[in-house]
Amino acid sequence: MISAILDLFWIPIGGFLSFLIFISAINKSIGVRKAYVNLLLRIFEYGRVSIETASKENHLSVRTTKTDNKQGVQLVDDADSKEGTNGATLITRDAVLLPQAQEPAPEKPVSSKKDEINFDFEKCLDYVKSGVEAIIEDDVTSRFEAEELKSWNMLTRTNRHYEFISWKITSIWVFGFFIRYVILMPLRVLVCFVGVVWLTVCTAAVGYLKDGPYKRDLVHKVLGMCFGVLSSAISAVITYHNEDNRPSSGICVANHTSPIDVLVLMCDSTYSLIGQRHGGFLGVLQRALARASPHIWFERGEAKDRHLVAERLKQHVSDPNNPPILIFPEGTCINNTSVMQFKKGSFEVGGVIYPVAIKYDPRFGDAFWNSAKYSMMQYLYMMMTSWAIVCDVWYLPPMYRQDGESAIDFANRVKSVIAKQGGLIDLVWDGQLKRMKPKKEWREIQQVEFANRLKSDST
Template sequence: MFSFFILFFLLIGVLVLLSAINKSIGARKLYVQLLLKIFEFGRANIESSQRHDEIHTESKEAGDEKCESALEEKNGGVTCNGNSVISRDNVLQPVTDKESSSNIQLEPKNVQVSFQLEKCLTYVKAGVEAIIEDQVTSRFEAEELKNWNLLTRTNRRYEFISWKLTIIWMIGFFVRYVVLMPLRVIVCFIGVIWLTVCTSVVGCLPEGDKKRAIVHDVLGHCFSLLSSAISAVVYYHNIENRPSSGICVANHTSPIDVLVLMCDTTYSLIGQRHGGFLGLLQRALARASPHIWFERAEVKDRHTVAERLRQHVSDPKNPPILIFPEGTCINNTSVMQFKKGSFEVGGIIYPVAIKYDPRFGDAFWNSSKYSMMQYLYMMMTSWAIVCDVWYLPPMYRQEGESAIDFANRVKSVIAKQGGLVDLVWDGQLKRLKPKKEWMEMQQIEFAKSLKND
């Protein structure tokens, strides 16, 4: 037992040392490749069991497998795994302010109107579709997997299909909860302490190019160590487009988006000022590099936020500021409406697309369902967090282009690169009711459809 603890802490020491020198021996990538082989073995066993059991072939799992191939062609490439099984018409969609003002026109009072019942069918169809599966709430649920990943976070009892899968699942349960989880918790604790101490020390250095270089290296080491706490494997693409200044915007899936990006380069962060332990981390980071922290009352003041952003962007020596324009976490199957605030500031916009591989662990944080501690528990008991990051070419606001159009153009580029569905809906519908203007606009469009040309 004593030798076990010595080996355990020796392993932690090696992790800290490798993070300190920013090196990797490739163990995590080998670990991921091994998991893929185990998942493939499990998939083959499940399919074999289903072929020999009529109950399983008639179950929902078999229907889901057929659904993807059948509906992909029918629905223009949108599959079951993309959280959409309905082909929708462009009705009941939110519109921009420009479109809204051009479409709202007063009708003459003396127009003869003849009602036709079939005119209502389009909107009845849209209503039924929304009841069955709307495009908003489905984006705040975990992405459905095509193959089981040996995690018990499902209502399907795959682990009991065969004795081979049962044994593999039991071994995996032991590895995740008895070996990996304690190791990850200790690494996370050491990483947070190390980050706090290092940023506090570096913050005492005089301002200048030397300090910025040291901060870049120190933050890279600290976040690399923290990434070990979730066994993160990140693949960075097109690093020639890596942001060096200006504003960096990315799709938002999880709080660990910051961790994933900070492992590669240094960013300035923007957010609300907190107290307690989180406030301690914010103050430590602020001493090491320029960040923008707002008081609660200032967050709602758009002019204050925009002015602080302009001041930050105007200094080319400042690191790029990282912003998630969606304003909430989406389940990594789509990109939802970008808030226009960060696109009104001016300057260079660096788009970044982040796509997580859900086979190893679900990185999406459903804040309305799980607390931060529950989310961290799920991360540390998952197999790993594997994702791809694409740095896209810098984009500029064109002459005469509105901030909304610019935001939509950037969002479209990110969605296309990440293989995500580009949606026009506001992610805040997760918590708020639809805007009154949207409902009024649809009422006007519905009234027009009831009239004969």
């Protein structure tokens, strides 16, 4: 009896998975995910209106019961003002210290009278203010934390304030919890398992074929199919823009938010990857991909050898039959609110650079991977219990290094284009600051600049 019930349960699941693989194989979409996302937007909007209504009713009730209590009224007013700043940037900076030298102040004639050079304490108050602001909310460490939403998306991990504000919101939250953990999560885990097995089997089979145009075309179709199945495990809804600029060779660079960036781009085209060898789940995917197409994997010690990395890149780019190589020049994951310093290595190789901007919609699920806080399995668990992963991808026109342009300037120019298209903040700081202290030369530059400004203001 029990086995018959299980058979009845697994028959529709098996049929669904077969249908999913078939749809991914022909690279088609029937619009279920987009309809699902549109439904979520309506629910979020209804929740927003309900939360605002409940908040107003609660505040009005407090004001009514505390009419004669001035202190109570003041507390309510203070709460209103704090609520208005929830999720907003608290610090507005007038003076920002950057990790590069500033233009020196114009020289002023030095007076021969020593008593005319006076120190004014007010001249350093701007720097004191900037330092305090950096301690409260700096531009670097805030990029390594999940972005706080201004509205509630029924996920307590991103904004835990409203689930019990009214019985309507509580009912929606409980129902959403049931949907995500009881229905979506088990199904997504199953789809992910099937996708990884399918990727491993398909790449192993394709790997035995002889190199040539037929194998490259087959690899493109197989990887598109496999990554299409894996994208279903996180309910990914991806919109590609300017597909005429899609890279076909050379080097493709993109801003980096999470390992899902690779999945997002591989669903639309085939790329070669470069990076450090990993173990565990990522290691399984790396070995599977290496069987079918050329990739560059380094051991931990080799990845620090810049000359070796540059030489391998040049060898890959010089072969027109190789797919474009995908590089994330930031070198670490940023929370998709900004773009941080690009490493110059990939811009020294020469040839064409294809910029790509990726922007995730945090309302449905935060794609940022805080590797210092969560393991890969914890991150996958969070992705599979989110509502969906919704993002936009912009293929930007190819860019070339100009005559006399340094690799650093070229990298900054490409970074600026990506930031502008993705609506991201263009920062000059190195993303590796989340793992190391600021470089000594950066501190010395700022000390010299501070001293020069004090001297110029005092004369």
